[in-house]
Amino acid sequence: xxxxxxxxxxxxxxxxxxxVFGFIGIPHGxxxxxxxxxxxxxxxLKGGTxxxxxxxxxxxxxxxxxxxVARIEADLQKAGITGASxxxxxxxxxxxxVVTGIPPTKLSDARGVFTGxxxxxxxxxxxxxxxxxxxxxxxxxxxxxxxxxxxxIDTIRERIDKLGVAEPTIQKYGxxxxxxxxxxxxxxxxxxxxxxxxxxAKLSIHAVVGGPYATDADAxxxxxxxxxxxSMLVHGVGSxxxxxxxxxxxxVSEVEGTDFRDAQPSTDQNGRPNxxxxxxxxxxxxFYKYTSTHSKSSSTPGSMAIxxxxxxxxxxxxxxxxxxxGEITGGFTKQQASxxxxxxxxxxxxxxxxxxxxxxxxxxxxxxxxxQGIVAAIAGMLAVMIFMLVYYRGxxxxxxxxxxxxxxxxxxxxxxxxxxxxxxGIAGVILxxxxxxxxxxxxxxxxxEELRAGKSTPVAVQQGFAHAWTTIFDxxxxxxxxxxxxxxxxxxxxQGFAVTLVFGLLANLFTxxxxxxxxxxxxxxxxxxxxxxxx
Amino acid sequence: xxxxxxxxxxxxxxxxxxxxxxxxxxxxxxxxxxxxxxxxLGVDFKGGTQIRVDFNQMPNEEHVRHAMDKAGVRDFTIQxxxxxxxxxxxxxxxxxxxxxxxxxxxxxxxxxxxxALSSNYHDSGFNIEQVQIVGPTAGKQLQKQAIYATLYSLxxxxxxxxxxxxxxxxxxxxxxxxxxxxxxxxxxxxxxQEITLTVIAAILTLIGYSMNDTIVVFDRIRENLALxxxxxxxxxxxxxxxxxxxxxVISSGLTFLTVLCLYLFGGExxxxxxxxxxxxxxxxxxxxxxxxxxxxxxxQEWRTKRGKTASLPAGKRAKA
Numbered sequence: 001x002x003x004x005x006x007x008x009x010x011x012x013x014x015x016x017x018x019x020v021f022g023f024i025g026i027p028h029g030x031x032x033x034x035x036x037x038x039x040x041x042x043x044x045l046k047g048g049t050x051x052x053x054x055x056x057x058x059x060x061x062x063x064x065x066x067x068x069v070a071r072i073e074a075d076l077q078k079a080g081i082t083g084a085s086x087x088x089x090x091x092x093x094x095x096x097x098v099v100t101g102i103p104p105t106k107l108s109d110a111r112g113v114f115t116g117x118x119x120x121x122x123x124x125x126x127x128x129x130x131x132x133x134x135x136x137x138x139x140x141x142x143x144x145x146x147x148x149x150x151x152x153i154d155t156i157r158e159r160i161d162k163l164g165v166a167e168p169t170i171q172k173y174g175x176x177x178x179x180x181x182x183x184x185x186x187x188x189x190x191x192x193x194x195x196x197x198x199x200x201a202k203l204s205i206h207a208v209v210g211g212p213y214a215t216d217a218d219a220x221x222x223x224x225x226x227x228x229x230x231s232m233l234v235h236g237v238g239s240x241x242x243x244x245x246x247x248x249x250x251x252v253s254e255v256e257g258t259d260f261r262d263a264q265p266s267t268d269q270n271g272r273p274n275x276x277x278x279x280x281x282x283x284x285x286x287f288y289k290y291t292s293t294h295s296k297s298s299s300t301p302g303s304m305a306i307x308x309x310x311x312x313x314x315x316x317x318x319x320x321x322x323x324x325x326g327e328i329t330g331g332f333t334k335q336q337a338s339x340x341x342x343x344x345x346x347x348x349x350x351x352x353x354x355x356x357x358x359x360x361x362x363x364x365x366x367x368x369x370x371x372q373g374i375v376a377a378i379a380g381m382l383a384v385m386i387f388m389l390v391y392y393r394g395x396x397x398x399x400x401x402x403x404x405x406x407x408x409x410x411x412x413x414x415x416x417x418x419x420x421x422x423x424x425g426i427a428g429v430i431l432x433x434x435x436x437x438x439x440x441x442x443x444x445x446x447x448x449e450e451l452r453a454g455k456s457t458p459v460a461v462q463q464g465f466a467h468a469w470t471t472i473f474d475x476x477x478x479x480x481x482x483x484x485x486x487x488x489x490x491x492x493x494x495q496g497f498a499v500t501l502v503f504g505l506l507a508n509l510f511t512x513x514x515x516x517x518x519x520x521x522x523x524x525x526x527x528x529x530x531x532x533x534x535x
Numbered sequence: 536x537x538x539x540x541x542x543x544x545x546x547x548x549x550x551x552x553x554x555x556x557x558x559x560x561x562x563x564x565x566x567x568x569x570x571x572x573x574x575x576l577g578v579d580f581k582g583g584t585q586i587r588v589d590f591n592q593m594p595n596e597e598h599v600r601h602a603m604d605k606a607g608v609r610d611f612t613i614q615x616x617x618x619x620x621x622x623x624x625x626x627x628x629x630x631x632x633x634x635x636x637x638x639x640x641x642x643x644x645x646x647x648x649x650x651a652l653s654s655n656y657h658d659s660g661f662n663i664e665q666v667q668i669v670g671p672t673a674g675k676q677l678q679k680q681a682i683y684a685t686l687y688s689l690x691x692x693x694x695x696x697x698x699x700x701x702x703x704x705x706x707x708x709x710x711x712x713x714x715x716x717x718x719x720x721x722x723x724x725x726x727x728q729e730i731t732l733t734v735i736a737a738i739l740t741l742i743g744y745s746m747n748d749t750i751v752v753f754d755r756i757r758e759n760l761a762l763x764x765x766x767x768x769x770x771x772x773x774x775x776x777x778x779x780x781x782x783x784v785i786s787s788g789l790t791f792l793t794v795l796c797l798y799l800f801g802g803e804x805x806x807x808x809x810x811x812x813x814x815x816x817x818x819x820x821x822x823x824x825x826x827x828x829x830x831x832x833x834x835q836e837w838r839t840k841r842g843k844t845a846s847l848p849a850g851k852r853a854k855a
């Protein structure tokens with residue numbers, strides 16, 4: 001064996017060892033355990049729940065501009081500009097705030113307010129009549145949506161961690177910027193977690209403008225047919241056990257989810273479950289200002305509504321100024337009070353959430369799938385290997401060795417990359433066996449052809465590899481293109497399939513082309529000059 | 536051992552038979568898609584709730600139906616699961632329409648089925664093995680994604696072949712692959728099997744695989760064209776097909792063998808997936824010989840008739 005050949009053999013053995021290490025590691029505790037430590041099984045194999053959630057990120061834009069409407073009003077006042085009306089006129093464009101009625105003499109002052117640092121996320125335009133439009137910059141909208149999605153992911157992760165699910169996956173999903181994938185191994189009853197996730201717990205406290213009214217129509221009538229732009233109608237109950245009613249509430253909340261520092265389930269003086277909360281200092285100051293100016297003893301007494309997920313849960317008069325701690329009595333059950341406290345503690349979701357997909361697989365089906373997948377893989381592999389031996393004799397051994405190495409590299413790749421093996425992924429492994437051996441067939445057929453054309457064995461081998469290479473390259477590229485598209489568009493299990501297929505084919509380029517060649521060279525080097533090749 | 540030592544089949548002489556064969560299967564599929572079973576969409580695309588229940592004993596379908604009726608569950612369908620050998624397993628799939636899986640009350644359908652079975656089905660215990668709930672938004676989105684993925688895949692192939700060969704090679708290959716996709720989807724419609732996400736994955740794989748086969752033949756055509764420019768194109772194509780026939784049959788045969796193992800032993804969950812591959816590999820192999828190659832010849836004949844240069848471009852490079 002030549003020096004060159006020895007080096008190549010050593011290289012192949014090295015690669016083999018590295019990739020065996022990739023999926024087995026340093027074996028301890030049995031082969032099966034060792035493999036399971038390195039290869040991640042997908043939920044369809046180990047059982048669990050897979051959820052796809054949509055975060056309504058546009059809501060965050062609406063609530064941000066709502067808040068900014070209030071800020072602009074205050075800032076204009078501070079700048080001594082009175083008589084201006086600030087609002088959002090077009091519900092289809094929640095990112096645009098329109099300011100009208102600025103006195104002509106104050107136009108430049110107003111301009112100064114809008115172009116100040118506080119509103120740098122807005123594009124400002126002013127028409128001839130002096131009306132200004134503040135439109136949130138597209139980059140700011142995009143950033144806000146991304147931030148909303150990320151906050152939602154963090155919040156959901158915190159909630160799920162508190163439930164004690166082992167190794168959950170919570171991540172951005174899909175091509176859009178508004179979907180979250182949640183994978184919960186070992187959970188096969190989705191309703192357990194759905195309650196906790198779905199309660200968006202969008203909790204806020206709003207000032208009551210009017211109501212209660214029996215129906216929306218009554219509410220409209222009482223307000224001369226127009227709902228003021230800064231207000232909204234919200235359904236709900238004033239206290240536990242009351243019928244559904246409608247309130248007219250200030251659109252901008254006094255306190256909302258992110259303002260809560262802590263919340264604990266507790267009971268009120270009558271023993272009913274309620275929630276005791278603490279606000280952040282900043283929110284406490286704000287809440288104090290509001291409650292002190294609207295308490296019973298003040299000149300403008302009012303009441304506040306506690307709104308949870310767009311439903312009024314409780315309407316209460318303001319007994320006195322509240323700074324940073326208080327109680328919510330919303331006719332909760334003990335469970336609800338404790339769930340809601342959990343959510344307030346972990347922070348509320350910045351936008352509401354809806355479900356797109358729920359898939360659960362029980363552990364028994366997963367185990368059966370693994371078993372069937374392995375049986376199919378072994379059967380397919382044996383069939384192919386035996387055929388290659390019979391049809392190509394000596395060269396069949398070569399192909400079979402390459403095939404085994406191909407699988408080892410594939411599994412090693414999976415281990416190193418931390419890729420997930422799914423049931424379609426196992427199918428991808430099986431398909432790799434069939435498609436991988438195609439490269440060997442192409443090469444062997446070409447060698448046979450060259451031999452038939454009367455070329456000597458070493459030349460035929462050399463030519464066979466050279467000619468087949470173009471074809472092998474093209475065929476691999478096309479399959480990898482379709483697998484890559486599959487990966488981009490697919491979801492969990494399908495992506496697992498694309499991953500094994502791509503890894504398998506990449507490994508195949510090495511094994512079928514390089515390793516097979518080295519084996520042939522080794523055989524030829526040993527043989528007498530002019531001896532025939534078993535192919 | 537060798538199956539095809541020196542084959543000398545006039546493939547192009549049989550092109551009318553091929554055309555007839557392809558037309559029969561394509562049209563049967565299209566008719567079934569239009570008038571008979573349509574395209575049977577799985578829960579992934581149609582939306583709704585699908586629940587796989589494993590009973591401890593062979594379930595009585597009527598009793599299951601009754602249990603659901605009694606609990607007021609509406610519009611459900613019950614489908615028996617059978618293992619690959621055709622024996623009925625102790626499992627049924629209960630499907631509920633899309634209206635049970637709204638984006639807000641997602642889990643309601645599953646809960647109602649579980650409640651109905653546990654309170655009204657007394658024959659044996661049961662275990663819910665798998666639940667798939669796809670809301671209406673997701674269903675539409677997944678449909679769109681599947682169609683885009685397939686189209687992008689075809690487009691990607693076209694561009695790659697254009698780059699590596701010539702545009703007409705790409706067009707011929709894409710037509711052949713489209714033909715395979717159509718017949719495979721037609722087979723799902725004819726046998727009324729549901730198309731799920733994994734089936735789409737199988738179809739995309741087929742696009743890649745069928746393209747493989749076509750490329751092997753095209754590569755040889757390109758090589759032979761570069762060698763003998765004066766030979767009639769039809770003869771070159773015939774010779775190229777015959778030269779690669781052994782590889783085509785062995786390779787496809789082996790892939791078919793592995794896919795067949797998957798179909799037989801891979802379990803019911805992968806049934807649709809392996810069915811698509813079984814059908815697709817047969818059709819894909821056939822089409823690279825019977826659809827793609829004759830299209831090249833037909834294109835050249837058409838060009839000759841219009842008085843253009845008679846020779847088919849041999850491609851940008853004969854060797855990589």
